[in-house]
Amino acid sequence: MSKPSGIDEKKMIKVSKELFTDGLPLPAEVYTRLPSGQFILVGRKADTGNLSNLHLMQEKQVDLFVREEEYNGVVTFNVNLIEKTLKNDSVNPVLKMNLLKGVAESTISELTKKDVYVGSFDRCKQIVGFVQETVVQIKDFDKFLDIFSKLPGDLVSHSLATSVVSLMICEQMDITMKSTLEKVVMGAYLHDIGLKEIPLEILNKPRLQWTEAEVHYYESHPLRGVEILRDIKEIPSDVLGIVLEHHENALGMGFPRRIRDIKINPLARIVAVADCFVDLIYENNKEGARRTPEEAVAYIENIMGQPYNKPAFLALKKIIHLTHVQKKLKGTG
Numbered sequence: 001m002s003k004p005s006g007i008d009e010k011k012m013i014k015v016s017k018e019l020f021t022d023g024l025p026l027p028a029e030v031y032t033r034l035p036s037g038q039f040i041l042v043g044r045k046a047d048t049g050n051l052s053n054l055h056l057m058q059e060k061q062v063d064l065f066v067r068e069e070e071y072n073g074v075v076t077f078n079v080n081l082i083e084k085t086l087k088n089d090s091v092n093p094v095l096k097m098n099l100l101k102g103v104a105e106s107t108i109s110e111l112t113k114k115d116v117y118v119g120s121f122d123r124c125k126q127i128v129g130f131v132q133e134t135v136v137q138i139k140d141f142d143k144f145l146d147i148f149s150k151l152p153g154d155l156v157s158h159s160l161a162t163s164v165v166s167l168m169i170c171e172q173m174d175i176t177m178k179s180t181l182e183k184v185v186m187g188a189y190l191h192d193i194g195l196k197e198i199p200l201e202i203l204n205k206p207r208l209q210w211t212e213a214e215v216h217y218y219e220s221h222p223l224r225g226v227e228i229l230r231d232i233k234e235i236p237s238d239v240l241g242i243v244l245e246h247h248e249n250a251l252g253m254g255f256p257r258r259i260r261d262i263k264i265n266p267l268a269r270i271v272a273v274a275d276c277f278v279d280l281i282y283e284n285n286k287e288g289a290r291r292t293p294e295e296a297v298a299y300i301e302n303i304m305g306q307p308y309n310k311p312a313f314l315a316l317k318k319i320i321h322l323t324h325v326q327k328k329l330k331g332t333g
């Protein structure tokens with residue numbers, strides 16, 4: 001079946017419908033795919049969004065796609081929207097949650113695209129559903145949203161990606177108890193909350209240029225995070241443990257307390273390796289290119305000397321290896 005010129009299926013990214021709020025301008029050209037495989041344009045960039053009608057008209061769920069080059073713009077648009085709406089008291093918490101869900105699903109979509117994740121978009125959506133359910137359980141949900149809303153936008157998607165990668169590591173390590181997974185998700189979601197008290201001038205400056213006082217300030221963020229969360233009722237102590245110890249490592253060279261593996265909270269050991277991995281795949285390397293998941297794992301192992309908890313790191317390595325093999329099999333199959 002021929003496709004309209006200019007649309008390369010490999011360059012289209014499936015996105016969540018929650019990314020397009022009715023009544024707001026569309027941040028990109030939005031397409032759907034016909035059963036024949038053809039992509040058709042259903043919304044033009046900058047036009048007022050009205051895509052929920054599209055869902056009402058069809059009995060089946062409609063999949064939406066954007067071009068790869070417009071994808072980052074769509075996510076940034078939504079992260080900015082989240083920042084604005086979370087701060088607005090008159091916006092209903094369900095709508096706030098839906099916006100978070102849209103960005104969460106895109107984070108997953110991005111992880112899938114980066115070949116971090118083995119599995120379908122629908123399977124990924126299940127994981128996001130779990131993240132969402134867990135977060136909504138926080139009794140002091142309004143207070144949680146308020147705290148979360150003060151995080152800089154890119155930290156929102158970093159926190160979500162860390163939650164997902166932590167869950168994948170748990171799955172690989174056969175950690176299946178729901179209450180444990182919930183704590184991992186909540187801790188990974190909130191791990192960098194203390195960064196909201198670190199001035200942006202420090203955070204935006206290259207780390208190599210930090211003064212000793214700035215390093216000290218930055219290294220206080222786990223402790224500040226715990227202090228912020230003490231205000232929220234019923235945050236489990238394991239979640240506080242993750243927030244406090246997500247920068248510690250097995251060799252005792254982390255911060256703020258430089259404790260060794262045996263003393264680190266077992267769930268913090270998992271989030272620590274996930275956090276470092278997510279940082280590496282989102283940051284540019286020395287040549288200014290994004291690292292692939294394989295390169296990020298090799299970096300932790302060879303350049304950093306694998307300072308993290310061994311079983312957690314090996315689980316991550318296995319996930320990336322399996323994805324790589326699956327990708328190769330697909331390519332030759």
Ligand SMILES: [Fe+2]
Pocket residue numbers: 191192221246247
């Ligand atoms: Fe951190």
